[in-house]
Amino acid sequence: MKGKVFRYITVCCVFLALFALANFYCYQSAMNQFEKMQEDYESRVGEQVQVYVDNRMADRVEQLEKSVRESVQTENVSKTLSDSTVYQVQSHNALTDETVTEYQTLPEELVGCDREQAQEYCSKYKKNMSAKEFLDGLQSVSLISFSPERLTICKNYDQSKVKFRYYLISDGTEVIAYYGDMKTVYEHTGIAVSSLSRKEKQQLKKGIEVKDEEELYGILENYSS
Incomplete structure (x- = not known):
């Protein structure tokens, strides 16, 4: 069991x-x-x-x-310039260290430009400067401030760096006096190149840098005699 x-x-x-x-x-x-x-x-x-x-x-x-x-x-x-943009130009004299500010009409070539284009305008300005600006000793143009409302540039002048104020050259037939920028005519002298000596012709062919007005008229008087 x-x-x-x-x-x-x-x-x-x-x-x-x-x-x-x-x-x-x-x-x-x-x-x-x-x-x-x-x-x-x-x-x-x-x-x-x-x-x-x-x-x-x-x-x-x-x-x-x-x-x-x-x-x-x-x-x-x-951010582009227009006809209503205030254009402020500062002119700085390096000899006196003085700056004069003027308000001018915005140049036509700046209308519609942005900052980069305005900067390029300043960089190339000397190539197209007036004879007066050359004689005043314009050395550079710089962009100070940029906005659609206001554009400010500074023109720097130094007359001590102007080496010559006039430039004599011939067009083949006549002696022509230019300002030192070499593109603005100061005076058509009426002096015939054919009346000059061989040496004078060669000098005029290369171009003659003239320091001031006194030297200019001294040379022209010598050509006329």
Whole structure:
């Protein structure tokens, strides 16, 4: 009797052990599957979030680029000179260290210019300066301030650097006196080149730099005698 009971208990224990192992295996399998599903879910969600973020960033970058382009275009249009721009000219004398300020009409070639173009105008100004500015010793023109409302430039003068005020040359038939800028006629002398010596003709062909008015009329008087 005791042997039957023992076998029964043993069978029950084995059964319970097998049942417990089966449950544990099922549980472990379920947990593994759940973890895999969770990882897949997190991966899909992560990919979707990344795509969303990338799209949002691309849209934002495009908006910023568009905004910058529009801003630059607006700035370029608005920051140009016009007929209503106040034109202020400062004339600085290097010998006396004095500066005189004048208000003038904006030159026609500056109308519609932006800052860079106005700067270029100042840089090239000496090439087209007047004879008076040459004689006054204009050395440079600089941009002081720029805005659509006001343009300020400074003209720097130093007469001590003017090496010659007049320039004599011939056109082949007549002796012509120019200002020192070599492009503005001071006087058509009426002196025929044919009446001059060979040496004088050669000098006039090269051009003669004349210091001042006294020297100029001394040379012309010598040519006429």
